[in-house]
Amino acid sequence: MSDDHGHHKETFITKYIFSIDHKMISKQYLITGLIMGFIGIVMSMLFRLQLAWPEEPFKIMEILLGSKMAPGGVLDANAYLALVTIHGTIMVFFVLTAGLSGTFSNLLIPLQIGARDMASGFMNMISYWLFFLSSVIMVISLFVEAGPASAGWTIYPPLSALPQAMPGSGMGMTLWLVSMAIFIASSLLGSLNYIVTVINLRTKGMTMTRLPLTIWAFMVTAIIGVVSFPVLLSAALLLIMDRSFGTSFYLSDIFIGGEVLHYQGGSPVLFEHLFWFLGHPEVYIVLLPALGITSEIIATNSRKPIFGYRAMIASIIAIAFLSCIVWGHHMFVSGMNPFLGSVFTFTTLLIAIPSAVKAFNYITTLWKGNLQFNPAMLFSIGLVSTFVSGGLTGIILGDSALDINVHDTMFVVAHFHLVMGVTAVYGFLAGVYHWFPKMFGRMMNKKLGYLHFWITMVGAYGVFYPMHFTGLAGLPRRYYNNTAFPIFDDLADINVIITIFALIAGFGQIIFVYNFISSIFYGDKAPQNPWRSNTLEWTTPVEHIHGNWPGDIPEVHRWSYDYSKPGHDEDFVPQNVPMKEGEVELHH
Amino acid sequence: MTVFLNIVVVLLIAISLWQLSKVLKIYKASKEDDFVANDDDNKTQGALMLAFVIFLFLFVFYGFYAWGDVLLGTPASEHGSTIDALMFTSWVIIFAVFFLTHTLLFYFAYKYQGKKGGKALYYSDNMKLEMIWTGVPVVVLTGLILFGLYAWNDITDYDFDDEDQPLVVELYAQQFNWTARYAGDDNTLGDANVRLIDMDNVNVLGLDTSDPNYKDDVITKELHLPVGRRVHFKIRSQDVLHSAYMPHFRAQMNCVPGMITEFSFIPTITTADMRNDEGIVAKVKHINELRAARKAAGDEENVDPYEFDYLLLCNKICGKSHYNMQMKIIVETPEEYAAWIKTQKQAKDVIKLASK
Structure with a gap:
């Protein structure tokens, strides 16, 4: 079996396009995710310009958005909502779900558990191409006549169901729903593959308690994806039924545009339940892979075992379980029974416990340790910081009584961008810096990496710390401007500061793009194990081959965190190194 | 302004390109194997870690110093002070944990920066420590949860005794404005449904004229509330989701087409008294300075002097003019309120009965 690998002839198409090799698929996910991320970031910079200098003309708006969305360079109010909506959709789903999980689950699951490839390479390929198709449809939706979906990334009906309510709810919304349905299919195929692979294809000796935490995080992520994404699919299908076939799942008693619509008996609150049944686990679908990646990177670069390996696994599982029973905290003031509010407050605040365990274990x-400040390590430390400071304000939002007054304000925006947006992006970037040599066989430039990190770090806090104040001042989110309310006049300065930091952070990413692209072609050739790491992926040759290992798959003799273990000459002992005589393995 | 901004943008791009080309030179000159952090890097980055956490803490303090006065200030409802107390408690916990974790995180990063030949401690587990950072959050959160649930149950208990005589008011939302309907002398709202909306006969809220309770209902475009009396809001929407957000009263509830949602509070400070509140006086003064500066600069919009008023805002995305969907709230003495409501027309005098 193993002899066959790497020997058959491949055409350009089977190697680079319809590849079934997990390493190539992972690169495809990465590139697609980065392109989508670039679109999302540019959108956020554009609407931040509008928020800082409302109705000022900017040539760049007209150039990028066209004269319909930004006539004379002034962003239109509907276009503003469209940008906010698509920015959210792209960032949450396309960048931080598919981009992050797709890239690193695909790359690392087979390599770190010691498998030749995913359980089903073909399904894996289908998964990527469905993701690609959904990305294309989402991007196409930006160009339809009435504009893209604009009802917020949560697409609450009736706003998203009725073209009379806003122009974006016409063709734009239809394409959004189609794109998301395909996206969900892609995500499910991917997740099933990840789960099956981790359970069945581990190499000899790779017990569950020897798995690197990355793999634990990816597997648990895939499980919550499989549990919750189908619910979003059904929510989307019912919305399609309401929009196109006259059913009334979510709609009832509506008078709009001078007439009564026929809908009767449905409830938008049902949609909210279905949406957030995915929507909240989704936060952890985004976060857990990032936390898994940093666990690995922090241990490697601290030259120390990860502290509390079993507690980390337990907290991943606890977070995953809790994440599925807290969705109602997005709906405290939705009109649902207040008793449910009590239940969801209780379950939500419990999440702080496993989160605290993780944070303190990182610290x-x-x-x-003997900390090696490679760029990946900097981003990992940055992740711990934003995970804590963003997560802490969750005890305000998760508390139903407090949520009453900050619900849907800019405070929420600040909270979730720090704890899930920035944190997951840091995990993503840390992963790219760390595994770039594995993916492309070359090294990224570290000095550019340092510059990129510090600009991003200062930029991120500069954007989101002041934003908490605007929210606590009562400023609602998704406001095109706040000049209609004199009481918000004194927020103008803060808005300008936020936007300046956003521009700095946004332009800072150019450094990354430059470093990424130039390193692919001109980077230093990578050694086999540049970070002196223990995990199995670094035992494979630098040049990618089908089947990963030229000979037999290595056998595993220890967990992945034997860094600086007494009794060894080197400060790392790869997993495939047999135990010395009399050596004791921790935890077994 | 725009020209200036465009220049800034171009400048930023130019600077980044210049920086890139500079780094590119260093990059070209770099020696073999120079892609992993060496002792110099560890030293610089470790120092930067310490510098960053100092910057972050200063930034946090600066925020309170510079923007502390934009916050909402004194709560104007009875339950509002409970919420603010819970909020304060939460902030104390948040800042304690924030400063503790960040000090440890960045100080360790600085202190244990790597050295060639340095040795890390092989230390992978400690049950006692794990129990501490599981147990302490458990205790703290139990307290927070209990406090929170107590407040929440109190706020959302809408079963009022008849003696309480809460003032029943309907809030009616549509793209993009608000309407209030008072229940009138009988304190009972007449039935209504959007299917009964009849513009020709001025039945804009769809009141059911076969239900006699509608007759004394009063429909207004301003929300007047008597101070010290409980208000019980019944909330409707005719088209999409909206959210009735009254930040000064720490009150919010979504408006959902097809159902009636509710919220209730007791306003405790009249508009007149709130205008003399220390925090509000300072805030209004600041805003008027900004407005005067704008006027001096030749702007024409948003330059009139501002006087404080309570507001009802829409806080759920509802379409193009979501950002400007508001209604003024006036809290006044019971006498003023009684005098005002008398001047308003009752529904029976407004709605023309369709010929049956």
Whole structure:
């Protein structure tokens, strides 16, 4: 079996396009995710310009958005909502779900568990191409006559169901729904593959308690994806039924545009339940892979075992379980029974416990380490910081009584961007810096990496810390401008500061793009194990081959965190190194 | 302004390109194997870690110093002070944990920066420590949850005794404005449904004229509330989701087409008194300075002097003019309120009965 690999002739198409090799598919996910991320970031910079200098003409708006969305360079109010909506959709689903999970689950699951490839390479290929198709449809929706979907990334009906309510709810919304339905199919195929692969294809000796935390995180992520994404699919299908076939799942008693519509008996609150049944686990679908990646990177670069390996696994599982029973905290003031509010407050605040365990375990891993500040390590430390500071305000939003007054304000925007947006992006970037040599066989430039990190770090706090104040001042989110309310006049300065930091952080990403692209072609050739890491992916040759290992798959003799273990000459002991005589393995 | 901004943007791009070309030179000159952090890098980055956490803490303090006065200030409802107390408690916990974790995180990063030949401690587990950072959050959160649930149950208990005599008011939302309907002398709202909306006969809220309770209902475009009396809001929407957000009263509830949602509070400070509140005086003064500056600069919009008023805002995305869907709220003495409501027309005098 193993002899066959790497020997058959491949055409350009089977190697680079319809590839069934997980390493190539992972690169495809990465590139697609980065392109979508670029679109999302540019959108956010554009609407931040509008928020800082409302109704000022900017030539760049007209150039990028056209004279319909930004006549004379002034962003139109509907176009503003469209930008906010698509920015959210792209960032949450296309960048941080498919881009992050797709890239690193595909790359690392086979390599770190010691498998030749995914359980089903063909399904894996289909998964990527469905994702690609959904990305294309989402981008196409930007160009339809009445504009793209604009009802917010949560697409609450009736706003999203009725073209009379806003122009974006016509063709734009239809394409959004189609794109998301395909996206969900892609995500499910991917997730099933990840789960099956981790359970069945681990190499000899790779017990569950020897798995790197990355794999634990990816597997649990895939499980919550499989549990919750189908619910979003059904929510989307019912919405399609309401929009196109006259059913009334979500709609009732509506008078709009001078006439009564026929809908009777449905409820938008049902949609909210279905949406957030995915929507909240989705936060952890985004976060857990990032946390898994940083666990690995922090341990490697601290030259220390990750502190509390079992507690980390337990907290991943606890977070995943809790994430499925807290969705109602998005709906405290939705009109649902207040008793449910009590239940969801209780379950929500419990999430703080496993989160605290993770944060303190990271910090303790640094303690008495021999920290190597590679760019990936910087982003991982940055992740711990934003995970804590963004997560902490969750105890305000998760508390139903407090949520009453900050619900749907800019405070929420600040909270979730820090804890899920920035944190997951840091995990993503840390992963790219760390595994770039594995993916492309070359090294990224570290100095550019440092510059990129510090600009991003200062930029991110500069954007989201002041934003908390605007929310606590009562400023609602998704406001095109706040000049209609004199009481918000004093927020103008803060808005300008936020936008300046957003521009700095946004332009800072050019450094990354440059570093990424130039390193693919001109980077230093990578050694086999540049970070002196223990995990199996670094035992494969630098040049990619089908089947990953030229000979037999290595056998595993220890967990992946034997860094600086006494009794060894080197400060790392790869997993495939047999135990010395009399050596004791931790945890077994 | 725009020209200036465009220049800034071009400048930023130019600077980044210049920086890139500079780094590119360093990059070209770099020696073999120079892609992994060496002792110099660890030293610089470790120092930057320490510098960053100092910057972050200063930034946090600066925020309170510079923007502390934009916050909402004194709550104007009875339950509002409970919410603010819970909020304050939460903030104390948040800042304690924030400063603790960030000090440890960045100090460790600085202190244990790597050195060639340095040795890390092989230390992978400690049950006692794990129990501490599981147990302490459990205790703290139990307290927070209990406090929170107590407040929430109190706020959302809408079963009022008849003696309480809460003032029943309907809030009616549509793209993009608000309407209020008072229940009138009988304090009972007449039935209504959007299917009964009849513009020709001025039945804009779809009142059911076969239900006699509608007759004394009063429909207004301003929300007047008597101070010290409980208000019980019944909330409707005719088209899409909206949210009735009254930040000064720490009150919010979504408006959902097809159902009636509710919220209730007791306003405790009249508009007149709130205008003399210390925080509000300072805030209004600041806003008027900004407005005067704008006027001096030749702007024409948003330059009139501003006087404080309570507001009802829409806080759920509802379409193009979501950002300007508001209604003024006036809290006044019971006498003023009684005098005002008398001047308003009752529904029976407004709605023309369709010939049956």
